[in-house]
Amino acid sequence: MNRVPINLNVNGKATRSDVEPRQLLVHFLRDTLGLTGTHVGCDTSQCGACTVHVDGEAVKSCTLFAVQADGASVTTIEGLAHEGRLHALQEGFWEMHGLQCGFCTPGMIMSAADLLAHEPDPSEEQIRHALEGNFCRCTGYHNIVRAVRHAAEANARGASSEPVVAADD
Amino acid sequence: MSDKYFGKPVKRVEDPRFITGTGHYTEDMTLPGMAHAAMLRSPYASARIVSIDATRALAQPGVLAVLTGKDLLDAKIGSIPTGWLLPDLKTPPHYAIAPEVARHVGDVIAAVIAEDRATAEDAVALLDVELEPMDAVALGSDALAPAAPQVHPEAPGNVAFEWEIGDAAAVEENFARAYRTVKLTLRNHRLVPNAIEPRASMAQYQKASDEFTLWTTSQNPHIHRLLLAAFVLGIPEHKLRVISPDVGGGFGSKIFQYPEEVIVLHAARKLNRPVKWSARRSESFVSDAQGRDHETVAELAVDEHHKVLGLRVKTVANLGAYLTTFAPAVPTYLYGTLLNGTYRFPAVHAHVTGVFTNTVGVDAYRGAGRPEATYVVERMMSRMAHELGIDPAEFRRLNFIQPDEFPYQTPVALVYDSGNYEPALDQALERVGYAELRREQEEARARGRYIGIGFSSYLEACGLAPSKLVGQLGAQAGQWESAVVRVMPTGKVEVLTGSHSHGQGHETAFAQIIADDLQIPMEDVSIIHGDTGRMPYGWGTYGSRSAAVGGSAMKMATAKILDKARRIAAHLLEAAPEDVVHEDGKFFVRGVPANSKSFFDVALMAHLAHNIPDDMEPGLEAQHFYDPKNFVYPFGTHVAVVEVDADTGRVKLLKYVAVDDCGPMINPLIAEGQVHGGIAQGVGQALLENTVYDEQGQLVTGSFMEYAVPRADDLVQFDIGHTVTPSPHNPLGVKGIGEAGTIASTAATANAVIDALAPFGIAHLDMPYTPERVWRAIQAARAQTQQAADD
């Protein structure tokens, strides 16, 4: 099949690739770039496991062809920690036991990050509404709600998160 | 032993990799030269495979091979066996690729192996297959009808088994002298487990050594290896290594041995290349073993003091087209034995017919038989309370087994080892604010708002299982668990366990146990699981067994380490071992803490072996195989509060209280997380989830578009409480908590909805309580009332 060149900035790094026009962004990220933190949980764009940020907005990366993202900046879960520190949501999910099997977690965190960017102090109802496009089969969402609140409160306090290196130990 | 970690809400050590996107799931893995498999699945529920012409597919660039059922038979690949046998059980063959007849939508008809996934999937569409559709049957009771299509020639009348438990005559007698009886026809509908990670498998073959490695989404890699090697592929067991890396949830569905694992292993050998397959979600819906699917008639009898006299149950259990790994056990020994609940039922009798249909196989799904039993018992208790016009909580209290009656022999085989049911009920009533809530309900009704309160004072039997006992009942597996505790010269510890974590946080909870016993920092302990190449033989994780059985194995192995460590320390301290104490991480002669040996000193000397007792082996490593003496019996009371909108039929969950007793909690954060997730799945069954097959056996709910997995905005924050009644027979005193939430919550939610509908005169309604179903029931009830008024 013919291939089309695309230019993307992924997690702050410029990449240039030739892709099949039918390749979905999620498969480009996973298979071509090896960024396997973004997951695929369905084939009908419901589960949200594949959520990434495209030009700052949460997008289900299974709903987009890679070619449609040409020229865009993409952030995946691997690029969320900033200057060696966990993102407040990564910290919140860890602190509040907001994950069990971890499969929904990257997408869940990316969606929640979008929420906090638009609404820094969301109510339980706002959190539940914002995350209704992300399925979690393990947690019953209880601790996910707490995790997002934890992050919102930490942000409000200006608290700094744990360094990623410590987390990697 | 210290209590620095046990019982504390320690943050999980596995989380850093998951929150940074660096977990390693099977689908994330690639190997050099890896090819991809894609499956052609039957679009019909029943069809004769007339011919398969692969010419066009094979002509595609990049297509490496096409496999059919005949190819696998020619290669002497056997049928996938079931792991549990009942008397007179019919066990028709289950081939990885159907050779002649496809028996459900999704049954594999052929597999294509190609250079990449897209090419493989494209080539599947190019297979020229002639199928001759035949009549199919999807509902269990329909399959028992005299003229029903036959799923297997080996199972006349589609009956896989007839099974019963309890004393039918005693039940008969008690019913004869009953003050009141109630009878309900109950449909416990079918569910799709839907772990968010779809199944995936990757196989590698090393020609020179004739060895296989299979990475697969498994809850129990040793069971996979045993079945694949000994029964299906005929590979010598030691030549197959099964690795189950990070797994994205299981809930039962990843216990079983599936066709795709056979196909990738065979293809890897045939092509001498690694081969991977990953399910699309649409494949998961038609190939992951499903859950529940009972049609039941139940009757309950009480005497004039409102004490239960007996329960009679007749169930048709739909098993689907093939018997999967534990399928025969789920609607029998995991169901019938639980029909006594938390109550003094003097007589119980259950009869179960297991039925083949043209649907996906039904097996263990979170709770496995126990939610079905709890639904029957708890629904019947609430129905009877309503019939008697008494409070459902008080009716339960009146019939509870009392704390001084344990061990308690039920009429359905189990001996409950311990329990204390009233405190959990009381705490639940207090948390939910029961008296006030009933007043609110009254007031709301007066204003045309319909609130319902539902109870489930459940009990479950888990911690599977005493091997001798389950062997007598038909298990073709042992159910003990193993652990190796391996201390290194530096005092760091590696623990290898046969239990498997796919979300349960074993790497944390198990390390808490070991670190406390060895009095070392948790950071010095690694928990290793999920690799038959590293671990001792073990039976994996299901039936809420990891803490009670796997944890106990570790505790016992650690005791052996401590015993040896103490003897080495005594030798170094020139003292008798019985005089040496182990406190604050140090070994010293009682009363002389100044002169001590650290765990590190002892570990190092065990390995140097320069100065250890003459009759002692060097090294510091211990293994234990732990076979439990009994099941463990967690229990509790859950209360659901719902509101039904009478105009739209919409049911809203308002409040959910769960008080569970799982014995002492190793890590409350993790234990409560298990309860949360369990409740979500149980509430999901009651309110949202349903698996619908049409009369031709087509799966109507084949994607997340039609199958309603609970979303964040369907649920509420749960109110969780505990009571603590330790198990008397395992060294940790722990009981399982992984399934309790699901076991309890479906019945609690159903009872709440029926309670809300009581003013309409609705005595029962089958789940799931979708707006349409509830609205129709209200309309029908209103029409009836109107009719009665008119007459």
Ligand code: FES
């Ligand atoms: S994989 Fe994108 S929404 Fe499910």
Ligand code: FES
């Ligand atoms: S943590 Fe398993 S699906 Fe959310």
